[in-house]
Amino acid sequence: MAYIEPRTSVIDKRLRNIKRIISVASGKGGVGKSLVASSLALSLSRKGYKTGLMDLDLYGPSSHIILGVKDVYPQEEKGIVPPEVHGIRFMSIVYYTDDKPSPFRGTDISNIIIELLAITQWGSLDFLIIDMPPGIGDETLDVIRFIKDSKFLVVTTPSKVALGAVNKLIWILKELKIPVIGVVENMARNQSFFIRNEIRKTGLHYLGAICFDENLEDAIGDTEKLMKTSFMRDLNNIVAKINL
Amino acid sequence: MHEWALAESIVDTAVDTAKRERLRTIDEIIILIGELQQIERDIFEFALKEITKTRKTIGFKKTIFNIKIEKSRLKCRVCGYTWSFNEIRKNLSEEESEAIHFIPEIAFVHTRCPRCNSPDFEIISGRGIAIKSIRGSR
Numbered sequence: 001m002a003y004i005e006p007r008t009s010v011i012d013k014r015l016r017n018i019k020r021i022i023s024v025a026s027g028k029g030g031v032g033k034s035l036v037a038s039s040l041a042l043s044l045s046r047k048g049y050k051t052g053l054m055d056l057d058l059y060g061p062s063s064h065i066i067l068g069v070k071d072v073y074p075q076e077e078k079g080i081v082p083p084e085v086h087g088i089r090f091m092s093i094v095y096y097t098d099d100k101p102s103p104f105r106g107t108d109i110s111n112i113i114i115e116l117l118a119i120t121q122w123g124s125l126d127f128l129i130i131d132m133p134p135g136i137g138d139e140t141l142d143v144i145r146f147i148k149d150s151k152f153l154v155v156t157t158p159s160k161v162a163l164g165a166v167n168k169l170i171w172i173l174k175e176l177k178i179p180v181i182g183v184v185e186n187m188a189r190n191q192s193f194f195i196r197n198e199i200r201k202t203g204l205h206y207l208g209a210i211c212f213d214e215n216l217e218d219a220i221g222d223t224e225k226l227m228k229t230s231f232m233r234d235l236n237n238i239v240a241k242i243n244l
Numbered sequence: 245m246h247e248w249a250l251a252e253s254i255v256d257t258a259v260d261t262a263k264r265e266r267l268r269t270i271d272e273i274i275i276l277i278g279e280l281q282q283i284e285r286d287i288f289e290f291a292l293k294e295i296t297k298t299r300k301t302i303g304f305k306k307t308i309f310n311i312k313i314e315k316s317r318l319k320c321r322v323c324g325y326t327w328s329f330n331e332i333r334k335n336l337s338e339e340e341s342e343a344i345h346f347i348p349e350i351a352f353v354h355t356r357c358p359r360c361n362s363p364d365f366e367i368i369s370g371r372g373i374a375i376k377s378i379r380g381s382r
């Protein structure tokens with residue numbers, strides 16, 4: 001039963017016309033990866049960059065909730081072409097799950113990722129942002145395996161608990177020599193240099209903090225409101241300082 | 245037409261193989277199409293023909309695309325029951341069936357074990373496309 005897997009042969013070609021691929025990841029869940037990924041995609045697209053967003057959190061997709069994506073579906077054209085929502089070419093498994101639970105095991109996850117990468121026709125993009133699930137499981141390993149040019153943007157919170165898990169992701173990325181843009185501290189509440197100092201010890205760039213935003217919840221699902229949040233302002237300040 | 249994207253992956257795998265094995269022509273590719281993916285065979289075959297015309301470095305003019313449909317077998321991890329996708333297809337809406345066509349693993353979202361209703365089953369065979377063998381000449 002040693003069949004040849006054909007799909008992986010076209011993945012590079014599907015991603016060829018994308019200038020930069022950024023995977024927003026964390027060793028820890030609930031730290032704001034999806035908010036950072038969606039807001040970053042939105043912000044880049046508003047600046048005039050051709051931007052795509054791929055939600056690879058197959059168990060808990062949430063980018064569509066954050067961006068208020070409704071009633072759209074990919075077109076079929078030599079593959080599937082992600083619809084453009086709020087200026088972002090958006091791909092997510094929700095088009096196919098009807099928002100039902102998705103009880104996948106590891107090999108299924110890999111198979112889905114290969115399928116998505118093999119059939120999605122992104123066209124040419126300046127940026128593709130990937131919203132990653134937490135941890136260093138199948139999705140992370142598959143992004144590393146198949147998306148050779150992806151750079152990681154790591155998110156943590158000020159908590160030692162988050163940092164403990166984030167450090168493990170950083171370890172793996174460094175061990176595999178995967179480019180990391182740096183680490184964003186999200187949900188910061190008061191001035192503290194703890195995370196900054198800890199990140200610097202790992203040799204990675206500490207990119208800055210996004211403050212806890214009391215009003216963020218109210219902006220979820222509404223891109224106009226999202227653009228005006230202090231979350232977006234803080235994120236934009238970070239983006240302005242770095243060379244994505 | 246996502247058959248096109250999959251057909252392209254077959255042709256490009258053959259091209260890669262030809263380069264690696266230094267084959268000048270590809271004589272036969274045995275392709276399995278899993279029942280779960282419900283590929284439109286006509287479109288798929290048409291795409292194979294069209295795409296090979298554009299891959300001029302390797303001889304594809306006489307290639308036989310030997311396409312075999314692989315029956316699906318699903319097995320419940322909880323109760324051990326086995327079934328085929330065809331048996332349960334009639335219970336699916338058109339949208340659900342279409343979603344499985346794009347990504348066969350979506351079967352875990354829209355279908356259950358017919359005996360114990362568990363979503364924890366395995367796709368033993370008949371998932372999607374695979375290449376069984378590629379034969380060519382130097």
Ligand SMILES: Nc1ncnc2c1ncn2[C@@H]1O[C@H](COP(=O)(O)OP(=O)(O)OP(=O)(O)O)[C@@H](O)[C@H]1O
Pocket residue numbers: 026028029030031032033034035036057060062132133134186187188210211212213214216217220231
């Ligand atoms: N700076 C912030 N201020 C206030 N709330 C925030 C902030 N960042 C994220 N949140 C909220 O925290 C929750 C978790 O965020 P999000 O879903 O983006 O995390 P995640 O890391 O993607 O989670 P998961 O690991 O489940 O994918 C959300 O309700 C989000 O609105």
Ligand SMILES: [Mg+2]
Pocket residue numbers: 033034035057062131132133
């Ligand atoms: Mg998330």
Ligand SMILES: [Zn+2]
Pocket residue numbers: 320321322323324325357358359360361362
């Ligand atoms: Zn069962």
